[in-house]
Amino acid sequence: MNRLYGPLDDVAGDAGHVEHPPRVGFFTDTSVCIGCKACEVACKEWNAVPEDGLDLLGMSFDNTGMLGADSWRHVAFVEQPRRTAHQDPAFAGLPTGPSGIPETAGAVEPRLEAAPRGGSELGTNPLPPGGPEPQELGMPGFSRPGDLTGPESRTDFRWLMASDVCKHCTHAGCLDVCPTGALFRTEFGTVVVQQDLCNGCGYCVSGCPYGVIDRRQHDGRANKCTLCYDRLGDGLEPACAKACPTDSIQFGELDELRERADRRLAQLHDLGVSEARLYGRDPDDGVGGDGAFFLLLDEPEVYGLPPDPHVPTRDAPSMWKRAGQAAAAFLLAGAAAFLAGGRR
C-alpha cells in the first residue's frame, strides 16, 4: 500500500531491490552554513558537470541562481531586514536609512522576467544588461516574504544561506512519469537518471514538485544530483558532504539523520531560535518525506522552496476515481441513450 503517496518504510524494497543497504540521504543544517559553495564546486568537479555561465546575477552572493541540469547543488543567499532570535541587531544606532532590498529586487526582477525562459535558465545564460522598469507581476520573485517589512531606519539584518539539492523523494514525481526507465530507484533508496536511456521527453521536469530536474540545452537529456551513486557504491560519502567544512551537509542513513535533525531542532529551540524548522523530514508530507531534507530558519518560500510540495501521483487515485465516475456516467448516459433509442 501507499505506493503512490504517503509514508513508505522501504523505498528500495518497494522498487524491487530484494537485498539492499539502508536508505541514505542528506540532512542539510542551514543554521551552520557559511555559504562557501564548496558543495557546488565539489559536486561539479566529481560529476564533471559543466560550467554554466559567468553572469553576475545581483542576488546577494548567489551567481548560480537555481538548481538545474548544470547546477546540482545551489547555495541560496537571502538578505533580510530582520533578525534571528539569538542574534543581536546588526545596525542598531547607526545613521541608516531605509533598507535597499526593494531597490535591488527591483533591479534584479525585470532582468529575470526579460530572460528568454523567465529566469529558469539562471546561471546558464547571460542575462540582458538592463531590462524593463520594475512592475508588479503578482508572482513570487526575488522579493520574498519578510523582505519588505523593514522600518524607515533599518537596524535588524540577517543573511541566510542554504545549500539546496535534489530531494530524492520517497515518491519521486520524476521517476513516476519517466516513460523510458531512464530514472530509477537505486538500492540506496536514491533516484538517479541514466543519460543513455533518456530520450529527452521532459515529462520528469514537469513531474518534479521542487523544480529540480532539468534538461541540458545541448542534448536535451535530463540531469540532476545522483547523490554520488558511484561514490556510494565504493563506500564513500557524496562529494558535497565530504567538502562541507562546517558539516552543514550531513550524509548518512536516513533514519539516523532524522533522529539527529530532531535533536538539533530541539537544541535550537532551547536556545530560543523558535523560527527553526525541519523541511522534508515528515514522511506524511506530499512526497512521503524527502531523502534530502533541511533545517531552515524561516518559511521555505524565503529560501525559494515550495511550502507544500506533493507528488503528482498523490492525485492519481482521486483522478482515477473521477475519471472512473466520468466514464461510468458516460456509459450510463450512452446506455440510456441506447435504451431510449431502442424504444423508438
Add this chain to the structure above:
Amino acid sequence: MNSDCIVIMGSNMAEAHPVGFQWVMEAKGRGARVIHIDPRFTRTSAVADTYVPIRAGSDIAFLGGVIRYVLDNDLDFREYVAAYTNASFLVSEDFADTEDLDGLFSGYDPRTGAYERDSWYYEGTEPPRDDDGSRAKTFSEPFQAGASGAGVAGAHLAERDPTLQHPRCVFQVLKRHFARYTPEMVERVCGTPQEQFLDVCRAWTTNSNRDRTTALVYSVGWTQHSVGAQYIRAGAILQLLLGNIGRPGGGVFALRGHASIQGSTDIPTLFNLLPGYLAMPNVAHTDLDAWMADQRTGGHKGYGYDVDAYMVSLLKEYFGDAATPENDFGFDWLPRIDGDHGTYRTVMDMIDGKVSGYFVLGQNPAVGSAHGRLQRLGMANLDWLVVRDLNEIETATFWRDSPEIETGEIVPERCRTEVFLMPAASHVEKEGTFTQTQRMLQWRTKAVEPSGDRRSELWFAYHLGRLVRERLAGSTRERDQPMLNLAWDYATEGGHDGTGEWVEPSADDVLRRINGYDLTTGDLLPDYLGLKADGSTSCGCWIYSGVYAEGVNQAARRKSHTEQGPYDAEWGWTWPMNRRVLYNRASADPEGRPWSERKKLVWWDADEGAWTGYDIPDFPRNTPPGHRPPEDATGPEALSGDDPFIMQPDGKAWLFAPHGLLDGPLPTHYEPHESPVRNPLYGQQGNPTRKVYGRPDNPSNPAPPEAGSEVFPYVLTAARLTEHHTAGGMSRQLPYLSELQPALFVEVSPELARERGLTHLGDAHVVTSRSAVQARVVVTDRMAPLRIDGRVVHQVWLPYHFGHTGLVSGDVVNDLFGVVEDSNVFIQESKVATCDVRPGPRPRGPALRALLDEVRAAAGITVETGTRIATAPGVAHTEEGS
C-alpha cells in the same frame, strides 16, 4: 573549540578561512558566543551571535576602550597579571606618554621620523649601547627579534612593585595611557554605538577567568595597516590582562593568508630573516661574535640566549664540512643587509634603474601587491624577469596587456624586460609539507606526476643552484665563495623521466636536514634542545627540529582523533616540539596547579618532579614552580619557575614593551595614513613613524589637517571572497570558481547609493590619487554608514581578486592603494585608504590619466602630501630628487 567566547576582528574568517572556521562553529555548537567586529556584515557575521560595526582603521581605539573597561572595573585576572606579565615592573622616570605629548611618546625625532627609545626602559636596567631608531626603521629590526627576543639587558635588575600601585609601574602606566579611551570616545572614533561596544566588553570579560576563556582571532585586516603591529599588541595586552594566553580556549590567533604562508616566514622568503626567526646579519656584523652580541642585548634569560647554537647549526647545514670553527662556520658567506630591501623598496629601485633581475615564485604582484601600477612599471624596467606559476598570470603578461598599455606608459615593442615564464607543478604534483596557521606541518604525498614541463619549486631551486655552481666552478673570487661552499648535495629521487641530469631532489631529505643531525653520530636530532654551538650539530631551522625525530616523518602522521587524546598530538607535527598551545605553563597558577578543573592543560607533578598534562609542556620539564635561579645562570637555566614566557628576556609577557617596537611601547590610536577625519584622540594624526615613500609615482590622498581630503570622502577597504584565491592566479582560470563570482563589484550601502546615484548592477568607478577602477555596483544592506565624530562616513568595499587575464577579468583593485608601511615590519597599508565613488564606467586610455591629474589638482596633491608624518613639526619625508 575549548573557547567560551570567540572574538573575530580584522578577519573574515568564514570566507577567507572556511576550513579553520569549522572549529568556531564547533565551539558555537558547544555554547560559545561568537562576536564579529568588522566594517562589513560578512559571511562570518551571518553565523556570529553578534555583529559589531566598526570603521576600517580604528581598531586600536576599540581595543583601547576594552582595555580601559577592564582596568576601570578591576576585571583583569589579577593573579595571572601580577605573576606572568610585566605589570609590576617600574618604567624609567624619563618616560613620557602620549597623554603628556599629545600623541607622541618621549624620544621622537621629527627629522628622522623615528624614536630614540632610551626612555622606554625599565627602572634599573641599561638601554643597549647604540639604540638607533632610524637605523632600526631601515632594517625592520623589530621583525628580527623573533628568535632572540627583544633586547632588555639586565631585566632581572628591574625594579618591581608587586602591589601594582607605584605610579610608574606598568599597570598604572597602562591605566593612564588608556584613560581617554572611553565608550563615548570609541563611538566617536570607530562609529560603534556605545551599547554594542559595552556588550562586547561584558561578553569578553565575563568569559575570561579561572573557569572560562576567550579566544581572539585576527587576520590581515589587522596587519595591513601603517600601525598594524600595534593592533596586534593591543589584542595581546587585552588577552594578557584577562589571562587568556597559554590556556585552553584562549589565545591570539593570527590566521595566515595562504597555504603554508606560515611556513614561508618560519623558513623565510624575507630579506631580514634567516630560518627560525634568526636575524639576517647586517653590514656592522663583521664576525659571528659581533652578530651574537647584538642578539644577546636581550640579556641572558630564556631560550633566546641559545641563538649561538641555532645559528652555528644553521651554518653547518648550509655549508657542511666547509663550515669550521676557524672560519666562523662560514658566517662571512652570509649576505649582509645594508638598508631597506623590502619588496616595495625593491620595486621602486626597479623604477629607478637599480635592479636588473627579478624572480617571482608563486606570487602575482601585478595584481596582488599594493599599488599595482608601480609594480608593473617596475617590472617593465628590468633586464630579466622569471615568473614561475601554474598559469600565465598578469605578472608574466604585463608587457602586453596591462592597463599601462592603454595609457601609453608601457609600449610592448619597447619594453626591455625579457620575461621567462616557467610552468610550476601544483600541490598535487609534488611532495613536501604545508605549515598552517596553527604552526602545524602536514606532509603531502604526490598524487600525480607533473604534466608537461611543470616542475616543483624544489627542482627549480636545486637545479638553478647546481647550474650556477657549475658556472662558478674553480673561481677564487671572494664573491663566489658562498655559492661554491654550499653543501648542495641533497639526495635525489630520479629525474622526471627517472634518470639523467634533471633529477628530482628528495623533499624527504630536505625535511631531514631541516630537522638536523648530530654530526658526531649521524643520528637525526630529537629536538632543538640538543643543538650545539661547537659545530657538532646541523639544523636547517631550529624551531622545526624534531619534525623527523626518531627517524620518523612526524609531519606525515595521521592518527584519527578518535584514537588519541584531546590535543591530537599524533596528527602532523607542530613547532616547537609538537606543542599545540604556546606558553602553556601559564595554564597553571604560579604554584603549578591548573587554574581550574575545567581549563586544565599543563601542571606540575610533584611526585614525578616534572611538568605534565594534555599538551607537551612549554617549559623546562624539570624546573619546579618555586624555582629561583642563581644570579649567574644563563639561558633556560635562568628562568624562574613562574616565568612562562620563555622567549622573553625577563620571562614575562609584556603589557608595556620597553624595547622591540619602533612606534611606541604601548598601542595608540592613530588615524590611517589616508583618513577622512581628524584624529579625535590626539593632535598627532597618523603613526609618527610610518614609512612613507614621497615620490611622484606614489601620491597620497590628503588627510586632515592637510587640505583637500574632501575630494576623497569615503573609506575604502578591500578583501577576499571565498570563491577566489588572492590575486586570482589559481581561481580566475578555473570555470567552477569563476562562475561563482564572475565579475568585479563594489559593495555600497543603500544610503551611499542614493547619495551618489549608484544603481544596483550598474557600473561605477572608484577613484583615488593613484587610479580609477571600474566595477559593477552591488547595493547591499550588509554595508551601513557610520557616524564618526559627528558626521556620517560611508565605507566602500571591493574584492581584490581580479586582473586582466583568465576566464573572468576586471580592473586591479590594488591599483587604488599607494605604498605606505608599518615601520616595524614593513607591511603595507592596504586595508584602508580614502576614495571617491562615481557612477558609470571609468575613462580609459589617456582620459584616465587626465581624470587622475584632475582629482590630484582638485585635492592639491604634491609629492609632499602625506609625508609630514609628525603632525606638529611637519617635516616632509620625501625621496631625494622628488
